[in-house]
Each structure stands twice: as structure tokens, then as C-alpha cells.
Amino acid sequence: xxxxxxxxxxxxxxxxxxxxxxxxxxxxxxxxxxxxxxxxxxxxxxxxxxxxxxxxxxxxxxxxxxxxxxxxxxxxxxxxxxxxxxxxxxxxxxxxxxxxxxxxxxxxxxxxxxxxxxxxxxxxxxxxxxxxxxxxxxxxxxxxxxxxxxx
Amino acid sequence: xxxxxxxxxxxxxxxxxxxxxxxxxxxxxxxxxxxxxxxxxxxxxxxxxxxxxxxxxxxxxxxxxxxxxxxxxxxxxxxxxxxxxxxxxxxxxxxxxxxxxxxxxxxxxxxxxxxxxxxxxxxxxxxxxxxxxxxxxxxxxxxxxxxxxxx
DNA sequence: TCTTATTTTATAACCATTCCTATTTAGAAG
DNA sequence: CTTCTAAATAGGAATGGTTATAAAATAAGA
Numbered sequence: 001x002x003x004x005x006x007x008x009x010x011x012x013x014x015x016x017x018x019x020x021x022x023x024x025x026x027x028x029x030x031x032x033x034x035x036x037x038x039x040x041x042x043x044x045x046x047x048x049x050x051x052x053x054x055x056x057x058x059x060x061x062x063x064x065x066x067x068x069x070x071x072x073x074x075x076x077x078x079x080x081x082x083x084x085x086x087x088x089x090x091x092x093x094x095x096x097x098x099x100x101x102x103x104x105x106x107x108x109x110x111x112x113x114x115x116x117x118x119x120x121x122x123x124x125x126x127x128x129x130x131x132x133x134x135x136x137x138x139x140x141x142x143x144x145x146x147x148x149x150x151x
Numbered sequence: 152x153x154x155x156x157x158x159x160x161x162x163x164x165x166x167x168x169x170x171x172x173x174x175x176x177x178x179x180x181x182x183x184x185x186x187x188x189x190x191x192x193x194x195x196x197x198x199x200x201x202x203x204x205x206x207x208x209x210x211x212x213x214x215x216x217x218x219x220x221x222x223x224x225x226x227x228x229x230x231x232x233x234x235x236x237x238x239x240x241x242x243x244x245x246x247x248x249x250x251x252x253x254x255x256x257x258x259x260x261x262x263x264x265x266x267x268x269x270x271x272x273x274x275x276x277x278x279x280x281x282x283x284x285x286x287x288x289x290x291x292x293x294x295x296x297x298x299x300x301x302x
Numbered sequence: 303t304c305t306t307a308t309t310t311t312a313t314a315a316c317c318a319t320t321c322c323t324a325t326t327t328a329g330a331a332g
Numbered sequence: 333c334t335t336c337t338a339a340a341t342a343g344g345a346a347t348g349g350t351t352a353t354a355a356a357a358t359a360a361g362a
Contacts, residue, residue, distance in 0.1 A: 200343085202341065205342075
């Protein structure tokens, strides 16, 4: 099971398994693209005294261990996701919905470009920003409205 | 000239050309990957009374006009660059240096993936994170040091 | 059970960015 | 050149995400 594997990985690295950590891992393994605040709110339901510090500290540990990735949704809040199968995202600039796409464009040409600078690659981000079906529709409606007001 | 073109574009959209705006455009056309604070500091040299609000307000206008892009260096500060020729970056997680690479991996397969979700693309980011030659070297040295201390 | 290093809590601090409003100004019109 | 006004700025306060600190709590090995 993915969740059990995570916990094992965590303990193997010498970290203690606290109830808060267990919950964070549990939440992450259920949700994609979750923010620190959302994690905080979820944990509070069963651990009312949890603090933001705990959430951030552990997310940073998970990042260092390479077990999670962070995503930039361009709305000021970092999102986190389990580092499962490699994928990228279509991110709506209006409502923030994110679709995963399985195709990764990393290719040997890019690797060579990095290599020619003697640059050692740790990871990469490839995110496509735009508008989902719903927001595209709403945008069109809004624009129509404005034009009517102007004329 | 690139800078003149920028100003023209700016006025064409109905914005007034203030000395502050002229300076921001001038700075952007000279520098790649500059942060809001760095722009602020530069302007202050000739306009000591400039405020952060002015810098951010105008950067946001430039973003809306599509004249600049924002970059995520993973260090908490957004960087801005003129939207000249399309390119991507190799970003060092240690010292923050960014190399531009001209190769873009966007391809028809990705376009189809977006299209199948009825997702309308505005832009995309593709950034490669890792360590530049110098920092890679320093990292190795540091690790060696630690190992020596431990043994 | 005891011990200790690790972790958490609670709170304050931090820092990038945005907001507010009185004042100033760019640029259009006369 | 002067007047006028919507737009822009200065100055400072507010916001919000994230990190730091220090005292209290706790996981896990002996």
C-alpha cells in the first residue's frame, strides 16, 4: 500500500512517527494538490491543537526526502502533492482546478542543454496555465456583459 | 529599439507614461530575472520617493499586457523578465543563478492533451531546478567536510 | 519505567505583496 | 501656455503565507 510505504520510508530516514505526521501523510495520500492551510484544517478535525508550524515543518521534511512536490498555482499559495507517478498539470488561472497530464516533454535535447552548462538537474516543473472549460465559458459571458454596457 | 517599442505599446493601451514607469521599463529591458525589490532599489537611486506599491502595481499591469513574465526561483521572491524571445531556464537552487535555454519542449502531444480537456492555454512554464557548476562543487566539498567530522 | 533527543505547541516574527487615501501629475482640451 | 481631471503616486498600514523560537510534551530505545 502506498500509505504504508510512505511511513516506512519516513521511519527509515530516522524520523519519529507522530500522530500529526501520520495524518499529514494520510491526507497527502488521499488528496492531490493540497495547500498547507487545507492540511492544517483537516488535521485540526482530529487534533485540535495542531499548529501551522508542525504542518510546514513536516512538509519541508517531506520535500527534502523527495516524497512530495510543490506546485505553483500562481495564486500565492503553494500546493503539495505526493511524488507518485511523474506527471504535469493544466492549471486554471480562474478557479484553480488542476488536471494532471501524463505526458512529459523532457527530452535528450534539454538534457544536453543542461549538460553543456555543467548543470546538475534535481527536478523540473512543466505547468500549463490557462482556463478550464467552465471558466472559459464564464469569461466569455462576462466580456459580453461588459460590451453590452459600453454600447 | 526594444525599449521604445515597449513605451509605445504601453501608451497605446491607454496608460500614462510616468517617469516611474519609464524607469521600470528601462530597468527591465536591461536586466534579466529581476525581483520587485531590486527594481525598487534601482528606481530609488534617481527617484528617492518611489514606493513599493508603484513597482508592484506597474509590474502587474505589465503582466496583464503580456509584456513580462514571472519566474519562480523557489526562494520566495518572484522574478520578472521581459517577454522577448521564448525561452526557459536552468535555475540553481543554491545561489539562484538562472541560465536561459532556447529549447522549448512544448509539442503537439501536449497541445492535444490540453485540447482533450477543453482547456484553453494562456502560457506555460518549464523550469529545470538543480545546481550550477559552482554550487555543485561547493556541495561536494561541504559533504566531504561533514564526513570528516563524523569519522 | 526511565531517559533523552526529537517533536509539538503557541506565539511572535518575518517578508513579499497588496491595500488605502490624500496628494500629485500626465496629458487632453481650450 | 493654462486649466482640468482621470489616473497615478507616496507613504504607510494591512494582509497572508511561511518561518523561527522557546517551553512543554512525547516517541522509542535502553
